[in-house]
Amino acid sequence: MTPEKLRRIYGDVSPHAAAKAISHFDKHCRQFIEHSTFLVLATSDGANLDVSPKGDPAGFVKIENEKTLLIPDRPGNNRIDGLLNILAHPKVAICFMIPSVTETLRVNGIAEISDNPNLCDEFKVNGRSPKTVLRVTAEEIFTHCGKAPMRAGLWRPETWPTDRPIPSLYEMIQDHSKIEVASTEQSYAERRYRETLY
Structure with missing residues (x-):
């Protein structure tokens, strides 16, 4: 080309x-x-x-x-x-x-x-x-x-999936890194989203 x-x-x-x-x-x-x-x-x-x-x-x-x-x-x-x-x-x-x-x-x-x-x-x-x-x-x-x-359809809610179509972030990290992510760590991570944005 x-x-x-x-x-x-x-x-x-x-x-x-x-x-x-x-x-x-x-x-x-x-x-x-x-x-x-x-x-x-x-x-x-x-x-x-x-x-x-x-x-x-x-x-x-x-x-x-x-x-x-x-x-x-x-x-x-x-x-x-x-x-x-x-x-x-x-x-x-x-x-x-x-x-x-x-x-x-x-x-x-x-x-x-x-x-x-x-x-x-x-x-x-x-x-x-x-x-x-x-x-x-x-x-x-x-x-x-x-x-x-x-x-x-980025700003058209009617085109958005009704349910999350992919695994959680920590499921993906575990598969990509091959390092076990405990369920307690996943809960902790979800809490950190809420508590440590700043």
Whole structure:
């Protein structure tokens, strides 16, 4: 496959799509980010790729200025794959989502990690500050049409499964890791979901 062949298969990009990328957060981007409760962060170490979900109440990502975003890193499993990638290769891509809105907002840029206590304290929730905050300087920003979420029924509850269609997280971890997960650990983990989100 070549770029030329792909272009023959798909045809020319529309003028609006070709021209829609900007490099600063205008009023529309700001409004989208202020209402977003979920994003997916893509990182790379230059050889391998990783994607990480991030979620919080609307407004959890702060717009520092017309070029930079601040994203708190909440407690997780401490693999920190994305953060380690950023140290090696700071280019990132972000996809912002708003529940019920089919369109998404995409941001490509350069990230750096800060553990400045004053900055981390700006993102305190329930008395707990994140250990680090990601500062992303935007290089390219653009809206993305809602066809994929519409096809997926992402925001249409009537299309959602009525019962969980997959095993519990800890059943899957046990099978993948080949390490026994006791039922007490599974109950503890479920409790931690409720008690240690922050």
